[in-house]
Amino acid sequence: MHADMSLAEVSVGRLAPSPSGRLHLGHARTFALAWAHARSRSGQLRLRLEDLDRERSRPEHVQRIFRDLEWLGLDWDGEPLYQSQRLDVLREAAARLERDGVAYRCICSRAELERAAQAPQRGVSEWRYPGTCRERGVQHQGALRFRVPEGPIAFVDGLAGPQQVDVSAEVGDFVILSRNGVPAYQLAVVVDDAEQGVTEVFRGDDLLTSTARQLLLQRALGLSAPRWFHAPLVLDASGRRLAKRADDLSLEALREAGVDARAILGWVGRSAGLSALAQLTTPAELVSAYDPTHLGREPTVLSAADIAAMLALRVR
Ligand code: GLU
Numbered sequence: 001m002h003a004d005m006s007l008a009e010v011s012v013g014r015l016a017p018s019p020s021g022r023l024h025l026g027h028a029r030t031f032a033l034a035w036a037h038a039r040s041r042s043g044q045l046r047l048r049l050e051d052l053d054r055e056r057s058r059p060e061h062v063q064r065i066f067r068d069l070e071w072l073g074l075d076w077d078g079e080p081l082y083q084s085q086r087l088d089v090l091r092e093a094a095a096r097l098e099r100d101g102v103a104y105r106c107i108c109s110r111a112e113l114e115r116a117a118q119a120p121q122r123g124v125s126e127w128r129y130p131g132t133c134r135e136r137g138v139q140h141q142g143a144l145r146f147r148v149p150e151g152p153i154a155f156v157d158g159l160a161g162p163q164q165v166d167v168s169a170e171v172g173d174f175v176i177l178s179r180n181g182v183p184a185y186q187l188a189v190v191v192d193d194a195e196q197g198v199t200e201v202f203r204g205d206d207l208l209t210s211t212a213r214q215l216l217l218q219r220a221l222g223l224s225a226p227r228w229f230h231a232p233l234v235l236d237a238s239g240r241r242l243a244k245r246a247d248d249l250s251l252e253a254l255r256e257a258g259v260d261a262r263a264i265l266g267w268v269g270r271s272a273g274l275s276a277l278a279q280l281t282t283p284a285e286l287v288s289a290y291d292p293t294h295l296g297r298e299p300t301v302l303s304a305a306d307i308a309a310m311l312a313l314r315v316r
Contacts, residue, residue: 266280
């Protein structure tokens with residue numbers, strides 16, 4: 001190895017599925033592209049099970065995720081991380097923000113929050129917490145909210161381009177720990193990306209609006225920010241996002257129907273602008289063809305013809 005190569009930063013990506021349902025073709029696309037993104041530059045890839053939602057997370061979904069990834073041929077490095085096993089670390093991060101005075105306790109009742117949510121906001125579609133508890137000075141009870149500084153946050157997304165988000169105007173002080181001590185997604189993702197040494201976050205466009213919140217938490221915790229890559233989502237023929245409920249298009253159902261995993265990678269690659277790829281594409285072929293400049297910004301529509309083509313290539 002050349003001396004200058006050993007000095008180059010090794011990029012570390014991650015797959016972070018939530019085991020709260022079956023994975024579908026939308027997940028397959030995001031994960032296959034995230035995997036190719038890392039592997040095409042000899043980067044590493046970590047796996048994290050985002051299983052903090054105790055009611056929805058199920059061990060059988062975790063097992064399905066392993067089977068789905070293995071079937072598609074998407075591998076990862078090191079041991080998977082389970083967020084549910086890191087409650088102490090995540091709670092300590094929240095406690096540190098509280099000690100530092102950048103998080104405060106909120107005892108707003110559901111009714112109060114609902115009233116605030118109904119108040120019309122100036123051109124703001126997402127609900128904004130009005131900061132009711134900011135000065136209440138509550139100790140030791142209630143949820144913890146992060147005290148959002150005023151003004152826009154700017155960052156450059158590797159796929160979506162320059163972004164500017166005013167978290168204080170759009171979302172307000174957001175919850176980082178629920179009143180019963182469950183760390184919120186925004187906090188957990190930041191602490192665990194740092195724990196896993198993640199330098200590049202490749203994920204779906206639905207999380208682009210969360211990125212500024214995560215940047216604020218990274219700054220407050222003194223963590224370095226990864227580079228961000230938000231890929232367009234998959235829509236069904238009626239223009240709706242594929243949902244976990246779309247069980248008939250789950251990877252498990254397709255596998256059980258005898259679909260060839262290479263047909264899924266072929267669809268993923270071609271839908272990502274890699275038009276030279278064959279209908280049956282191996283993981284290695286996806287990696288060598290991968291080029292994020294072809295990805296585009298428009299969501300991908302999964303048509304009945306796409307599904308029929310996958311089913312036509314059944315192995316049994
Ligand atoms: N667990 C999240 C999901 O399945 C992804 C979180 C992330 O990539 O930051 O939607």
